Amino acid sequence: MPTPISTLPPLAATPVPAEIRLRYVLEHFALAYPGALISVIGYADTQPLVEIAAAGEAFFEEVKPYPAAPNWREWQGQQIPFFFDQPEKPLLVLQAEKAVIAADLISAAFYLLSGWQEYFSSERDRHGRFPYAASVQYKYGFVALPVVNYYFDVLRVAIEHVSGQPLRPRRWGSQKAPFAAFISHDVDNLRSAWKAPAKAAWQQRQFGRFGRLLWQHLTQPDAWDNLEAVAAATAQYEAESTFFLLSVKGRAANGTPNADYKLAESKFWQRLPAQCTLELHGSIGTSTDAQMLRDEDEEILDALGVRFHYLSWDSAQTPTTVEKCGFLFDSTLGFAEHYGFRHSYCQPFYPFNFERGRAANFLEIPLNVMDATLHHPHYLQLAPAEILPALAPVFAEIKRFGGVASVLWHNENFDPANTRNGPRQFHEIMAHLQAEGAAFRTGRDIWQEFTAEPAANS
Ligand SMILES: [Zn+2]
Structure with a gap:
């Protein structure tokens, strides 16, 4: 991985209140599962039917780019990193008309979906971009997994349990494509397809080939x-x-x-x-x-x-x-x-x-x-x-x-x-x-x- 070559000055703290984080995540859940009853999801203080442990709250009081390492658990046959988790507890407990989730999926989903790491990290590459090498996706090796969608899948199972309402992911178009x-x-x-071969011909002193490429360039459309x-x-x-x-x-x-x-x-x-x-x-x-x-x-x-x-x-x-x-x-x-x-x-x-x-x-x-x-x-x-x-x-x-x-x-x-x-x-x-x-x-x-x-x- 290339090392980042520039850094930005640290940003002032801009706390995002818990209710804004919750709403941001649940609104996206409702877009992913159209018709989902999101009002049943919450933290313990609101006594919701789907109760999520508030294990990530403290992280958002600060301006650090990275949380503690995630806890890996298997979900639907896939190893998934859970940030803000309580590893000693089972991930999902289904009780009579209630579901309890041990990982703070709201905080974890907000952290990844909002791009928190990019906002609070000062690392940038030579084009001024947040480098992949500075990301949690690189550090923990999950760039090829849509981890937030897996968090939402845990929520789906919990909501289906308490509401009896089956939820399906979004489908596309009238043909309901998956x-x-x-x-x-x-x-x-x-206009530049000719440049690299012409340069190579010139450097290799193939002047006949260079001349042909130049003539082509002047008389014919470029390959690009x-x-x-x-x-x-x-x-x-x-x-x-x-x-x-x-x-x-x-x-x-x-x-x-x-x-x-x-x-x-x-x-x-x-x-x-x-x-x-x-x-x-x-x-x-x-x-x-x-x-x-x-x-x-x-x-x-x-x-x-x-x-x-x-x-x-x-x-x-x-x-x-x-x-x-x-x-x-x-x-x-x-x-x-x-x-x-x-x-x-x-x-x-x-x-x-x-x-x-x-x-x-x-x-x-x-x-x-x-x-x-x-x-x-x-x-x-x-x-x-x-x-x-x-x-x-x-x-x-x-x-x-x-x-x-x-x-x-x-x-x-x-x-x-x-x-x-x-x-x-x-x-x-x-x-x-x-x-x-x-x-x-x-x-x-x-x-x-x-x-x-x-x-x-x-
Ligand atoms: Zn471009």
């Missing part, structure tokens, strides 16, 4: 100018591509490259099939600057969603920035360094806005898989044949809990020259998702379906 899949493409580069082909590739699975477009060309002030194309001039996106959705890929700096983000958005009409370039995210400032610009959803929150669950949750959720002390008003569709993560000098180096076997268990967890599998495949990785994390690996993933019964949805569709009035749990 999970959804969101396929997106960040468009960073459209391929958005129609990308849309056609996803359409083979009756899926619709969502493109996140950058509206700033060239290097940002800190030297990080933005797009290699000029969005306002090229209008290439107008050639795309009508079913493709265009959203905003916020350039470097926009994740903490609402005015800059708003100005960029005005270049693309009707962007309802955003994902930040380089997965830039500052948990202290970005939620308010996204809210100020009125986006309905974001899809930035995954670890660049590892596939899986950055907030240990496989459904869309409302990020916690620590600055405002409440849930944010936009939906997060968390990012589970990014192509670059799978093979990159700084991330994983999976062989092509290892990719689907690594991801299949993650998709199985998402299916188990009715979540959304969010997959980001950059358009440049549809270039047949990429045989590591290229088109072939993309097609393997898509065929797998289709065979598993995923309902392919755009980010907008997911927002619409997720925010609709909850249907009765039938």
